[in-house]
Amino acid sequence: xxxxxxxxxxxxxxxxxxxxxxxxxxxxxxxxxxxxxxxxxxxxxxxxxxxxxxxxxxxxxxxxxxxxxxxxxxxxxxxxxxxxxxxxxxxxxxxxxxxxxxxxxxxxxxxxxxxxxxxxxxxxxxxxxxxxxxxxxxxxxxxxxxxxxxxxxxxxxxxxxxxxxxxxxxxxxxxxxxxxxxxxxxxxxxxxxxxxxxxxxxxxxxxxxxxxxxxxxxxxxxxxxxxxxxxxxxxxxxxxxxxxxxxxxxxxxxxxxxxxxxxxxxxxxxxxxxxxxxxxxxxxxxxxxxxxxxxxxxxxxxxxxxxxxxxxxxxxxxxxxxxxxxxxxxxxxxxxxxxxxxxxxxxxxxxxxxxxxxxxxxxxxxxxxxxxxxxxxxxxxxxxxxxxxxxxxxxxxxxxxxxxxxxxxxxxxxxxxxxxxxxxxxxxxxxxxxxxxxxxxxxxxxxxxxxxxxxx
Ligand SMILES: Cc1cc2nc3c(=O)[nH]c(=O)nc-3n(C[C@H](O)[C@H](O)[C@H](O)COP(=O)(O)OP(=O)(O)OC[C@H]3O[C@@H](n4cnc5c(N)ncnc54)[C@H](O)[C@@H]3O)c2cc1C
Numbered sequence: 001x002x003x004x005x006x007x008x009x010x011x012x013x014x015x016x017x018x019x020x021x022x023x024x025x026x027x028x029x030x031x032x033x034x035x036x037x038x039x040x041x042x043x044x045x046x047x048x049x050x051x052x053x054x055x056x057x058x059x060x061x062x063x064x065x066x067x068x069x070x071x072x073x074x075x076x077x078x079x080x081x082x083x084x085x086x087x088x089x090x091x092x093x094x095x096x097x098x099x100x101x102x103x104x105x106x107x108x109x110x111x112x113x114x115x116x117x118x119x120x121x122x123x124x125x126x127x128x129x130x131x132x133x134x135x136x137x138x139x140x141x142x143x144x145x146x147x148x149x150x151x152x153x154x155x156x157x158x159x160x161x162x163x164x165x166x167x168x169x170x171x172x173x174x175x176x177x178x179x180x181x182x183x184x185x186x187x188x189x190x191x192x193x194x195x196x197x198x199x200x201x202x203x204x205x206x207x208x209x210x211x212x213x214x215x216x217x218x219x220x221x222x223x224x225x226x227x228x229x230x231x232x233x234x235x236x237x238x239x240x241x242x243x244x245x246x247x248x249x250x251x252x253x254x255x256x257x258x259x260x261x262x263x264x265x266x267x268x269x270x271x272x273x274x275x276x277x278x279x280x281x282x283x284x285x286x287x288x289x290x291x292x293x294x295x296x297x298x299x300x301x302x303x304x305x306x307x308x309x310x311x312x313x314x315x316x317x318x319x320x321x322x323x324x325x326x327x328x329x330x331x332x333x334x335x336x337x338x339x340x341x342x343x344x345x346x347x348x349x350x351x352x353x354x355x356x357x358x359x360x361x362x363x364x365x366x367x368x369x370x371x372x373x374x375x376x377x378x379x380x381x382x383x384x385x386x387x388x389x390x391x392x393x394x395x396x397x398x399x400x401x402x403x404x405x406x407x408x409x410x411x412x413x414x415x416x417x418x419x420x421x422x423x424x425x426x427x428x429x430x431x432x433x434x435x436x437x438x439x440x441x442x443x444x445x446x447x448x449x450x451x452x453x454x455x456x
Pocket of ligand 1: 030065066067068069070071072073076077087107128129130131133134135136137138139140141142143144145146147194195196197199200201202324325413414450
């Protein structure tokens with residue numbers, strides 16, 4: 001590669017950084033433990049610039065690693081040489097179309113900014129991954145989930161259309177503003193969750209909905225996590241229609257309180273379920289809250305509180321939202337993101353307790369209980385590097401095997417990247433991996449887009 005050639009595409013020196021001057025954060029992910037190398041970092045401003053970069057790289061078989069917010073936890077933005085394309089400056093909201101209830105945005109739009117702007121106009125974009133500095137482009141490339149998935153679904157459910165740049169440098173629209181689409185294969189859905197391996201996303205049309213008028217939160221306290229897991233099933237079976245259902249252990253709540261400086265509404269119990277409800281009318285929401293109270297009490301909840309005050313709700317969700325960082329502040333940890341059928345949550349949690357006792361490795365769990373998505377942090381403590389790596393691999397192999405036995409999957413929302421790749425490949429059907437690789441070679445015959453990540 002001749003660096004001079006890239007200056008013809010991006011002449012602005014502030015938007016084209018040579019390999020030896022790239023800041024470490026652009027060569028890593030949110031955890032920053034693994035750092036890659038790249039020959040150049042580019043900040044395009046238009047689809048046309050992205051098209052020219054892809055065409056140039058494809059002709060010379062130069063790898064491209066796309067990144068937007070860099071908040072992934074899986075090493076999926078760690079480059080193995082070649083070019084890093086950072087989409088954070090393609091961050092315009094191009095249109096809010098109230099007639100079709102859609103928004104057209106560029107990939108670098110930050111989720112919190114987008115949601116704030118919509119909510120001020122009475123509109124709502126529900127996908128809600130914990131890290132609000134993530135971007136719409138990254139959310140689509142990882143099919144991000146988050147806390148509101150129980151009621152509203154995940155990012156995929158809100159993508160109407162994508163403009164992509166293909167590996168060989170063509171600009172293409174997939175999908176449209178229509179509500180329905182039964183027209184041929186859904187290429188758009190292949191791109192969603194593809195972790196930058198199939199195409200570069202340059203524009204997005206998202207579905208919006210009206211903003212619910214009111215939100216109420218509730219917290220239930222249990223003597224142990226098994227009871228709380230049973231409570232989750234009762235909630236889902238009740239007709240209470242929660243927006244989110246999360247579970248937490250006392251130990252992790254304490255870490256969250258310490259990290260955030262806030263107080264959790266209930267104390268002196270081992271496990272908690274927190275839930276939220278939204279709608280248009282107080283009485284109707286409170287009726288649904290009373291259904292959930294019956295459900296959790298029947299599962300063994302010892303205490304129950306309703307939070308109507310918006311500040312109290314926000315504080316509780318801030319404690320929940322900071323947990324990955326709160327655990328990381330105490331010790332290096334490996335975040336797992338497994339997902340099991342919702343009736344298997346307690347089996348999985350029971351297994352983590354068994355494994356903790358057997359291996360001597362501390363594990364804390366919390367997560368999106370309403371959709372079976374468990375975030376399990378495996379804690380390093382003061383283990384030496386090589387002992388830690390061996391022990392971690394041993395317990396992760398067992399945990400992923402158990403997940404598969406329970407009918408679950410390696411990742412519910414964070415994606416595979418590098419961190420989970422070997423476990424994913426060990427547990428997936430070889431035939432499905434072969435099909436995925438065939439799809440990749442149709443999209444990217446020279447294997448330049450994020451090679452070596454996920455299934456590729
Ligand atoms: C504290 C914390 C909490 C989190 N909580 C959640 C959670 O609740 N739910 C959840 O789902 N995730 C969560 N995450 C993970 C992360 O925020 C999500 O994966 C998010 O979607 C990544 O978005 P990003 O903009 O940071 O993307 P990046 O990290 O920049 O990239 C992620 C992937 O997308 C690809 N990509 C980025 N932009 C493009 C593009 N324009 N075209 C093609 N490919 C592209 C990259 O190559 C990479 O594979 C959390 C992370 C942290 C640090």
